[in-house]
Amino acid sequence: MSKSLYPKIKPIKQEFLPVSEHHEIYVEQSGNPDGIAVLYLHGGPGGGSSENHRRYFDPERYHIILIDQRGCGRSNPSPNLSENTTWDLVQDIEKVREHLSIQQWLVAGGSWGTTLALAYGISHPDRVLAFILRGIFLGTEQEFQWLYSHQGAARFFPEYYRDFISVLPIEDRLDPLQGYYKMLTCENEVAVIAASKAWALWELRLSSTEHHHVGMSQVSDTHQAICMAKISSHYFVNQCYFSPEYLLEEISKIKHLPAIIIHGRYDMVxxxxxxxxxxxxxxxxxxxxxxxxxxxxxxxxxxxxxxxATDSMAKFLSEVSKNK
Known part of the structure; x- marks a missing residue:
């Protein structure tokens, strides 16, 4: 029988955790404070957490922790690119764990959240119980080319790709990633909003096999679009702040940990x-x-x-805990 999301629940605590002189991040807890601690990492970079992310987890079994990553969502300041790298986010995650006095936790995430989960696990393998990862993104040149060049997803969605590059000056259309970054970091607020919404629409159109005829009306949250576009382009022009193939090369540090990886056959992102x-x-x-x-x-x-996956992992981790 197919499962649906768990019922809507409210957080039991919401707070802002200072993580640097200039940044504080939004942290929320829900579910069972005595349950299995799980951190869910949102996508993007810059996507922000959703109340529906809580609903992947049985609130009676799990102590559910969501954060808005540095510079996006409800974190402050937002949107913001300063002091914002993969390794800043990894340090932020560890500060959340220490702040909540959690010894070890299950780390879960989707899309860019899988990238960050892997980077965190490689840096702090002793703090991770296991992983649940949906839609793997490794921050490689292959993936940047697939998403933003004329030779990747554009070949499946040529009409959407024309819309995507149409906001750029003609001279920037051969390298849309650099062109978007230049536009998104300029002083022209109107241009920034237009570029942000076009960026968000391109990804939205690639994301679902269930929803068709997606148009600009679906990109209604300007703040979310600006966070997503600015921060994603910032990370991608900087190759996610790690060397090519880094996550694959360092996977030996976490290969002893259990992981469930979920991926759609027709994932175009x-x-x-x-x-x-x-x-x-x-x-x-x-x-x-x-x-x-x-x-x-x-x-x-x-x-x-x-x-x-969260149900089976809860059962597995409970058995492991009993047998210690």
């Missing part, structure tokens, strides 16, 4: 072959390919797979 490549280097990882799903974390097959 994150490429399935990289999830397969990761699984083949990770002896305790299991890859589940959803036969009709795309990239979105809230398609029916994805919800079913993710919620079943």
């Amino acid at each position: 994150c490429q399935l072959d990289l999830a397969d490549k990761l699984m083949n280097r990770w002896q305790n990882a299991h890859l589940q390919i959803m036969p009709s799903a795309g990239h979105s974390g809230f398609e029916k097959q994805t919800i079913d797979a993710f919620c079943k």
Whole structure:
């Protein structure tokens, strides 16, 4: 039987945690404070957390922690690119763990959240119980080319890609990633908003196999679009602040940890072959390919797979805890 999201719940605590002289991040807790601690990492970079992310987890079994990553969502200041790198975010995650006095936790995430989860795990393997990862993104040049060049996803969605590059000056259309970054960091507020919404629309159109005829009316939250576009382009022009193939090369540091990897067969944002490549280097990882799903974390097959994964992981971790 297919599973749906768990019922809506309210946080039991919401706070802002100072993580640097210039940044404080939004942290919320829900579910069972005595349950299995789980951190869910949102996508983007810059996407922000959603109340529906809580609903992947059984609130009776899990102590659910969500954050808005530095510079986006409800974190302050937002949007903001200063002191904002992968390694700043990794340090922020560890500060949240220490602040909440959590010894170890399950780390889960989707899309860019998988990138950050892997980077955190590689840096702090002794603090991770296991992983649940949906839509693998490794921050490689292959992925940047797929998303933003004329030779990747554009070949499947040529009409959407024309819309995507149409906001750029003609001279910037051969390198849209650099062109967008230049526009998104300029002083022209009107241009920044237009570029942000076009960026968000391109990704939204690539993300779901269930929702068609997606238009600009679906990009209604200007703040969210600006956070997503500015911060994503900032990370991607800087190759996510790590060397090419870094996550694959360092996977040996976490290969002893169990992981459930969920990936849609028709994911047009994150490429399935990289999830397969990761699984083949990770002896305790299991890859589940959803036969009709795309990239979105809230398609029916994805919800079913993710919620079943959290249920099975809760049972597994409880057994491990009993046997210690």
